[in-house]
Amino acid sequence: MARAPLLLLPPLLIANSFFLVIANEPPPPSQTTVTIDPNTVLVLFGTRHGNRNPEKFVDSPKSWGQEGELELTSIGKRQAYGLGKEIRSFIGSFINGNYLPAQAKFYSSSANRCQMTLQSALAGVFDPSDWADWNTDQLDHWSPVPYSIDDPLLRMYSVKGCVNSDKAWDPISKDSLPDLRELVERSKPLLDYMKERDGRDPTISSAADIADNIINMDFYNATYPEWLANPSLSGYNPSTIRRAYLSFAENHMNRCASYKPCRDMMGGLWANHIINSLESAASGSGKTKLIGYASHTEVTLSVMILLGIQKSELTTSAGFVIELRNSTVPPHVRLLQHDPNPIDDHVIYPAHLVPELSSKSDSDGWMPLSALKEYVSPTSFSDWESQCGINHCSLPSSSQSSSLHNSAVSSSNCLDSLPPLECTELMDTLGCDHPHPQSYCRKTCLCSNSPLSQSQSDSQSLSLSQLVPSSSVISSVPISYQTFPEGSYSGSYIFYGK
Ligand SMILES: *[C@@H]1O[C@H](CO)[C@@H](O)[C@H](O)[C@H]1NC(C)=O
Numbered sequence: 010m011a012r013a014p015l016l017l018l019p020p021l022l023i024a025n026s027f028f029l030v031i032a033n034e035p036p037p038p039s040q041t042t043v044t045i046d047p048n049t050v051l052v053l054f055g056t057r058h059g060n061r062n063p064e065k066f067v068d069s070p071k072s073w074g075q076e077g078e079l080e081l082t083s084i085g086k087r088q089a090y091g092l093g094k095e096i097r098s099f100i101g102s103f104i105n106g107n108y109l110p111a112q113a114k115f116y117s118s119s120a121n122r123c124q125m126t127l128q129s130a131l132a133g134v135f136d137p138s139d140w141a142d143w144n145t146d147q148l149d150h151w152s153p154v155p156y157s158i159d160d161p162l163l164r165m166y167s168v169k170g171c172v173n174s175d176k177a178w179d180p181i182s183k184d185s186l187p188d189l190r191e192l193v194e195r196s197k198p199l200l201d202y203m204k205e206r207d208g209r210d211p212t213i214s215s216a217a218d219i220a221d222n223i224i225n226m227d228f229y230n231a232t233y234p235e236w237l238a239n240p241s242l243s244g245y246n247p248s249t250i251r252r253a254y255l256s257f258a259e260n261h262m263n264r265c266a267s268y269k270p271c272r273d274m275m276g277g278l279w280a281n282h283i284i285n286s287l288e289s290a291a292s293g294s295g296k297t298k299l300i301g302y303a304s305h306t307e308v309t310l311s312v313m314i315l316l317g318i319q320k321s322e323l324t325t326s327a328g329f330v331i332e333l334r335n336s337t338v339p340p341h342v343r344l345l346q347h348d349p350n351p352i353d354d355h356v357i358y359p360a361h362l363v364p365e366l367s368s369k370s371d372s373d374g375w376m377p378l379s380a381l382k383e384y385v386s387p388t389s390f391s392d393w394e395s396q397c398g399i400n401h402c403s404l405p406s407s408s409q410s411s412s413l414h415n416s417a418v419s420s421s422n423c424l425d426s427l428p429p430l431e432c433t434e435l436m437d438t439l440g441c442d443h444p445h446p447q448s449y450c451r452k453t454c455l456c457s458n459s460p461l462s463q464s465q466s467d468s469q470s471l472s473l474s475q476l477v478p479s480s481s482v483i484s485s486v487p488i489s490y491q492t493f494p495e496g497s498y499s500g501s502y503i504f505y506g507k
């Protein structure tokens with residue numbers, strides 16, 4: 010049986026063809042073009058995870074993909090390790106070759122592929138020696154390095170209850186933005202052909218998953234399924250159909266980053282974390298010298314755009330590097346980016362900045378930190394719960410009295426998150442005396458999204474007790490408890506008769 014011509018391409022062409030995936034951007038330089046500034050006091054890097062498997066494998070001989078769906082592949086590990094090696098080559102002796110907690114801090118999304126990317130990268134950053142050696146026979150160049158998993162920071166789209174993230178994604182997921190609708194229309198033959206031959210839904214995200222399959226079949230020199238190797242769709246040959254599906258790669262993720270509501274929701278908290286870290290290092294109050302983050306396409310690309318980097322796509326294991334120096338008054342920052350080239354080698358080079366920032370940068374790319382902060386501040390945020398629209402006090406759809414609702418305090422369906430105490434139990438626990446038989450007691454949870462002081466809490470209860478017929482109020486018991494991740498959360502139980 011005849012093989013598709015592209016499977017016979019020489020290695021160089023296969024490697025180059027990988028960059029067709031990021032065809033809208035100039036290719037990265039073949040080598041790192043920047044050196045660390047001698048006065049740098051903080052380096053941050055953020056990265057998209059390395060190469061991963063598709064969500065659903067095409068039906069073809071499986072010589073690859075054993076890690077499972079969406080998991081980091083050996084190519085992805087090599088890309089991330091290459092990133093780590095290049096970060097170390099860039100920073101040199103800026104931090105110790107052994108991991109020291111006071112010098113370095115790392116964050117990952119909860120996704121396996123991001124955690125494994127970070128672990129692989131850190132294997133390239135740190136090379137234990139001397140006191141840090143612990144198993145020179147088997148693991149001479151590796152030692153564990155800790156990191157924090159932080160989804161609001163690095164994977165907001167999967168944070169439970171973040172309704173504004175779901176809302177921002179909705180028109181993208183449903184292909185209902187005008188350009189996506191038009192793309193679906195224009196791509197109908199390709200989508201229908203995919204449906205007919207592979208069985209998946211004729212959507213942009215299915216086509217993007219075909220692209221992910223192609224990228225990995227190329228990396229692993231695997232045999233394409235017949236419908237891609239010898240397309241029966243009129244107007245296409247093996248090479249043009251491959252390219253056509255590759256053009257869908259990461260389409261929705263890229264679209265999120267170019268769609269303001271989605272971009273801000275994905276990257277705003279991370280952008281804030283970056284600015285805060287830079288400011289605290291600039292003032293000499295932060296001791297950390299290296300901060301690294303591992304995340305996803307849409308989140309990493311979004312934060313890069315929020316930071317003023319001109320970018321519309323991001324390949325696996327690519328991202329940004331930021332340097333801060335405070336030898337000058339005011340302190341200055343420099344934005345760089347990094348890319349795999351295309352697997353084991355990695356390159357770091359100056360980022361292409363928006364005009365508002367490039368006009369404030371010198372020829373080496375350094376700009377005042379205040380300029381970056383000013384550019385980022387309209388879109389960054391720290392209070393992610395309210396940005397998400399997480400409302401601990403939302404009104405239940407029915408059954409409770411809406412007259413209890415006011416802006417500060419509302420009658421709530423937060424009973425689930427309250428201590429699981431029954432009314433009588435609570436009465437007993439708190440030692441409340443009341444003159445009525447317990448059968449007349451009803452429990453209503455009242456809570457506030459912001460911590461209330463005791464006196465506020467008392468007065469809120471008071472004003473609320475005015476909202477229910479005062480004769481029916483038996484007692485109101487302010488309570489407070491802790492919420493994740495921080496802050497206290499106050500509320501009251503109001504007991505009133507039927
Ligand atoms: C795919 O083939 C090329 C060229 O022969 C080779 O360099 C590369 O290592 C192969 N990739 C894998 C994952 O085996």
Ligand SMILES: *[C@@H]1O[C@H](CO)[C@@H](O)[C@H](O)[C@H]1NC(C)=O
Nearest residue numbers: 050290291292293294295335
């Ligand atoms: C600059 O940063 C270093 C290291 O964080 C710190 O020791 C120093 O005090 C800072 N200098 C100024 C002028 O803030």
